[in-house]
Amino acid sequence: MSMTRNVSLARALGYKGGGPMLTFILHRIGGMGMATFISIHVLASFLGGDAGRFINDIYESWVFQIFIFFFVMFHAINGLRITLIDLFPDLLEYQREAIWVEWGVFLPLYSFAVYSIVTAALGG
């Protein structure tokens, strides 16, 4: 296979993909983030010891929870949109509307999760 890209970083960053491109990038970053963090979490839990406890203590901190909840919840909600549109291709006509619905579902749910994480951290 001899595929080459020949797209400079500056040109890639200037690409105006709009809403669909933003969800594509966030889905990839979220997926890679989850794969990395869950792998380390499993490894830390498997190995145990001081190092394992140290890593899992970081994972249980409220700051990290806000971070990982963004990845997991966005990836899950965006993934459902992708799955439904891919399995029912006629819906592709409405993918921009579906992205707005997706944000409309994600933002309140994520805000509620952040609120409950922060209030629990403050002892509420």
Place this chain on the structure above:
Amino acid sequence: MTEKSRTLSLKHRGMNFEMLMWIFTRLSALAMYAFFLVGLAGAFWMGARYHMNFADVMRWAFTTNVTHVQSTALPSLDPWATWFWKLVASGLYLTASAHGIHGMVVIADDYIVSPGGRKVVRLLSMVFMLAFSVMGVYVLWTS
């Protein structure tokens, strides 16, 4: 946008390993939603709304491991540590591992284009899948 998008039905796209994995990625996402909903329903059935906040319930439903609820105000963790919940957690974990590792291969393929490089990526993905399946299931059943 006035022009109708061009789509091709599944039966006209041809079937090969990549196509099978494309379908697997979509169906495994739905399977993970099913595991999530079982965990969510179970949490409420076991009284989550009296002892857990929204984030605690989400954390439990994403993986029904008792260690995910040990910092909550639950009076007893025993109902949350049964073999049923370990089975649900194992099912979700193995589905998510296969989904995630294949996703990483798809991303890697966008940057590693040589046939040799892609073979290495696939070999590494199989080693990772095996190693993390064993470690993850061991952690779930011993915690």
